[in-house]
Amino acid sequence: MKTTLSVLVENHPGVLSRIAGLFSRRGFNIDSLAVGTTENPDISRMTIVVEGDEYVVEQVKKQLNKLVDVIKVSKISPEDSVTRELILIKVDAEPQVRSEIIHISEIFRANIVDVSRKSMTIELTGDKDKISAFEELLKPFGIKELVRTGVIAVNRGTNTIKIEEED
Amino acid sequence: MLITGAQALIKSLELEKVEIIFGYPGGAILPVYDSLNHSEIKHILTRSEQGAAHAASGYARVSGKVGVCMATSGPGATNLVTGIATAYMDSIPIVAITGQVSTAVIGRDVFQEVDITGATAPFTKHNYLIKKAEDIPRIIKEAFFIASTGRPGPVLIDLPKDIADTKIEFEYPKKITLRGYKPNIIGHPLQISRAAEAINKAKRPVICAGGGINTAGAEKELKKLAEKAHIPVVTTLMGTGAFSAKHSLYMGMIGMHGISSANKTVSVSDLIIAVGARFGDRATGKVEGFGPKAKIIHIDIDPAEIGKNVQVHIPIVGDVKQILDEMIKSVELKGSTDWNKYTDGLKEECFDDINDSYLNPVEVIRCLSNKTKGEVIITTEVGCHQMWAAQHYEFTKPRTFISSGGLGTMGYGLPAAIGAQIAQEDNMVINICGDGSFQMNLTEMATAIENNLPVKIVLFNNRGLGLVRQLQEFYCEKRYNQVHFSFVPDFVKLTESYGIKAVRIKKPEEIPKAIDSLISEKGPFLLECMVDIDKNVYPMVLNGSSINDMIGG
Numbered sequence A: 001m002k003t004t005l006s007v008l009v010e011n012h013p014g015v016l017s018r019i020a021g022l023f024s025r026r027g028f029n030i031d032s033l034a035v036g037t038t039e040n041p042d043i044s045r046m047t048i049v050v051e052g053d054e055y056v057v058e059q060v061k062k063q064l065n066k067l068v069d070v071i072k073v074s075k076i077s078p079e080d081s082v083t084r085e086l087i088l089i090k091v092d093a094e095p096q097v098r099s100e101i102i103h104i105s106e107i108f109r110a111n112i113v114d115v116s117r118k119s120m121t122i123e124l125t126g127d128k129d130k131i132s133a134f135e136e137l138l139k140p141f142g143i144k145e146l147v148r149t150g151v152i153a154v155n156r157g158t159n160t161i162k163i164e165e166e167d
Numbered sequence B: 001m002l003i004t005g006a007q008a009l010i011k012s013l014e015l016e017k018v019e020i021i022f023g024y025p026g027g028a029i030l031p032v033y034d035s036l037n038h039s040e041i042k043h044i045l046t047r048s049e050q051g052a053a054h055a056a057s058g059y060a061r062v063s064g065k066v067g068v069c070m071a072t073s074g075p076g077a078t079n080l081v082t083g084i085a086t087a088y089m090d091s092i093p094i095v096a097i098t099g100q101v102s103t104a105v106i107g108r109d110v111f112q113e114v115d116i117t118g119a120t121a122p123f124t125k126h127n128y129l130i131k132k133a134e135d136i137p138r139i140i141k142e143a144f145f146i147a148s149t150g151r152p153g154p155v156l157i158d159l160p161k162d163i164a165d166t167k168i169e170f171e172y173p174k175k176i177t178l179r180g181y182k183p184n185i186i187g188h189p190l191q192i193s194r195a196a197e198a199i200n201k202a203k204r205p206v207i208c209a210g211g212g213i214n215t216a217g218a219e220k221e222l223k224k225l226a227e228k229a230h231i232p233v234v235t236t237l238m239g240t241g242a243f244s245a246k247h248s249l250y251m252g253m254i255g256m257h258g259i260s261s262a263n264k265t266v267s268v269s270d271l272i273i274a275v276g277a278r279f280g281d282r283a284t285g286k287v288e289g290f291g292p293k294a295k296i297i298h299i300d301i302d303p304a305e306i307g308k309n310v311q312v313h314i315p316i317v318g319d320v321k322q323i324l325d326e327m328i329k330s331v332e333l334k335g336s337t338d339w340n341k342y343t344d345g346l347k348e349e350c351f352d353d354i355n356d357s358y359l360n361p362v363e364v365i366r367c368l369s370n371k372t373k374g375e376v377i378i379t380t381e382v383g384c385h386q387m388w389a390a391q392h393y394e395f396t397k398p399r400t401f402i403s404s405g406g407l408g409t410m411g412y413g414l415p416a417a418i419g420a421q422i423a424q425e426d427n428m429v430i431n432i433c434g435d436g437s438f439q440m441n442l443t444e445m446a447t448a449i450e451n452n453l454p455v456k457i458v459l460f461n462n463r464g465l466g467l468v469r470q471l472q473e474f475y476c477e478k479r480y481n482q483v484h485f486s487f488v489p490d491f492v493k494l495t496e497s498y499g500i501k502a503v504r505i506k507k508p509e510e511i512p513k514a515i516d517s518l519i520s521e522k523g524p525f526l527l528e529c530m531v532d533i534d535k536n537v538y539p540m541v542l543n544g545s546s547i548n549d550m551i552g553g
């Protein structure tokens, strides 16, 4: 089972290694991890996809909460959230197959961001399913390189994950 | 007025009311030691940094205050590591300060550089590498707050040399703002009343008291609860002393080497009220066999402990003292029941008199317990002697059993005794040790004598590693390997060379007099008891067995 956690952390050096260390030390599996600053530059937001049953997820949440640099841990439910990942994919693209690749990319609303004589680099944003489908379709052409950012997620509607500031 | 970072550090420690630092100097921490010259804070020079960390931890456990230790960068810092990890596993509040190489060269593998914040991240509650001298006061204030609140634990502060030399305007913060650290204090009222209800309904309840009672100072509340509802009490190793061993409701320590009455009580009970205990594997044995018929109430300050090792029915997160206090109000007064009669019966089965023809360590500990009325501070090392001390010394007060429970660190007892003695000058402190453990940090005898600390040592010399020998007997079909010393020093002469009085005994009839000499000696003293290495600790619960399944129980 995969669970997406949104983790607000102090934007300090060393925080990432603390969190990564906690996962390896306690034997938790990270499926993906994406991190960047938020609207508040002092705070970073990590989106961590964890692999494990309910017990594991509960432990991950509690252990993360114990870290002083972790401000808030929230579970993101798939139904009430928007999740996205960005990939850059470089495929073999001899002139005779190019139009086919362009066609597939259009269907997926992917952008072609670089073209050379023998290859094309395509950028695609989407959820897991869309990205996998795209990858499958491009496989026959020969994937030279694939990079993904890891999943990021926000809740739908006015629901936000914020810290409760108190004085 | 501008002062240096090192001066700001010392000033901050003074403002945190630190009275004593255990430490060992070196190059990277020179500025700090230089500033310490002008301070009221006393410094105890141990004989290794590990000794300093253990001493700070012994001090913290006896006094309830934060223990402070200090070391230089590189090897000084790594020598602290065992002490920090030991404190972490037992939730002991210490602040460790290490010197670090200058910020400009961090990461270049210069002389005595080691990434100590990286190394200690897994077993510190939090740690800091100071990057700006202006941050020193805030970081010190936060460190003491984090170490001592919630579930206590060690905090390490790494101070690069150039930062220690940087001049700053000193201002000590009044407030702490830590967005990510809000130790939960108040127990949920609904959960508390659910727990009280479960206690009122239970036919065979038992309280399992852990180290959290000692930490929270909740021994009075514990006693009140037990007495009001007539509930038998067991303790974990860390809970030793939280409930008087002389109390009629006390059933003993549970666990792998638990007392049979305690293990049996838990095994047949229908409600376990675990207070400030974490269900460690040494206490529970096979988890499925731990209180198989019981519902479990788990009271602990650390939410991450709830449900980590065993499934609980009624969790309550918060300060155990406050929660017990609140809970007692709704717990019904009960007289002695059949259950109490049953558990009393269990107790009678296991405390027989000893009349051995050989020098039995258990007899030594019982005699020590009687002659000191169960009131002194006992520190231990790790091994058979540790288990005998926990089983047979009748502790009557909290914070008097000072032992490495979670990490099981040999070499802990003597330096911890030094810290303990400084924390309580008027009480007697006795380190119970084996010859294996004693040889790990015996150099700290010098620290004791140098500082006029009358620490006593009871050394069980079995010329080897008793507890590991026992494991090899059971798990390796008696293929003994590396558990017998073919050389041991003359411990009496060795001790005397430190200027400490020492006596050796070999026969049981010598015990009472020897213990009298130990007690009446004004200064430090070592009593060496020549014992047999084949003497096992019983009861023993084998790996993978339930605690009800005891060998020799």
Ligand SMILES: Cc1ncc(C[n+]2csc(CCOP(=O)(O)OP(=O)(O)O)c2C)c(N)n1
Residues within 6 Å of the ligand: B381, B382, B383, B384, B385, B386, B408, B409, B410, B411, B433, B434, B435, B436, B437, B438, B460, B462, B464, B465, B466, B467, B468
């Ligand atoms: C630092 C450390 N190393 C190894 C061990 C493993 N160990 C546990 S008990 C023990 C033997 C202890 O011998 P001793 O101190 O003489 O005590 P005894 O069991 O003989 O009473 C050993 C080696 C440990 N707990 N700590």
